Amino acid sequence: MKPIIVIAAVPKEVELLEKMLEYSGRVKSGNYEYVEGTLGNLRVVICAGGVGKVNAAAATAVMIDRYQPQLVINTGCAGAYVNSGLSIGNLVVASEEVLADEGVIVADGWQGLRYMNIPSVVQGGVNSFNTLPLSKLASEKAVQLADYYGVFLMRGRFATVSTCSGTRQYGDELSRRCNALVENMEGAAVAQVCRRCAVDCLEIRGISNLVEDRDLGNWDIPRAVEAAQRFVLKYLEEMDRSDLSPIPKGVPEMLDV
DSSP, rough: OEEEEEEEEEEGGTHHHHHOOOEEEEEEEEEEEEEEEETTEEEEEEEEEEESSHHHHHOOOOOOOHOOSEEEEEEEEEEGGGGGGGOTOOEEEEEEEEEESSSSEEETTOOOOOHHHHSSSSTTTTTEEEEEEEEHHHHHHHHHHHHHHHHHHHEEEEEEESSSOOOOHHHHHHHHHHHHHHHSSSSSHHHHHHHTTTTTEEEEEEEEEESSSGGGGOHHHHHHHHHHHHHHHHHTTTOOOEEEEHHHSSOOOOOOO
């Protein structure tokens, strides 16, 4: 059976998941250290690949090449844009990821890769520029699961940045430009590698902070990463179930445009 790969940036974002694996062992391959194990009948590999797009892309590529997984799950924490309707501790699942920084500054302001006619990925004859779709089936299953267990989960676009928004003003600008709920530093890179390799990708994050004038005293990273890991764990436990309720209409969702 092909394994499930779980990718995060730092160990704190996967330590709970690692503890829940059965028959697990720590593996070193090249410059990467990760954990292999089982969860029920599932083979699971967990890797904390480092912060930022380069680290995330490299780790994802190594894991896909080594294991040829059936699914890659990207998890961790994220900052929620103020007008998203999200609060600290809430969960979000990505419908799409946006490369929020890749582009060019011209007289009229920032323009993306489509303006430059440089796709980020060409897969199956389809060009993807700044916006990268994730697995619709996997994200719908996450929404089903959240409804089944009465967990608040919002689905929508994520923005991946190299420079995080440290002010409310810049966060509002990025939110409007990308039509995004949250920002993070790795998600689009993981999604881009998965798309290039034709591997399904699911991204689930917990909200650690609101994107406002930066004040770490208002953040709660432990709460965010615990919430995300507990949901990922439940998702893994339920992967073989077929009796979940239909996709609920009441779960908040940001409409794609």
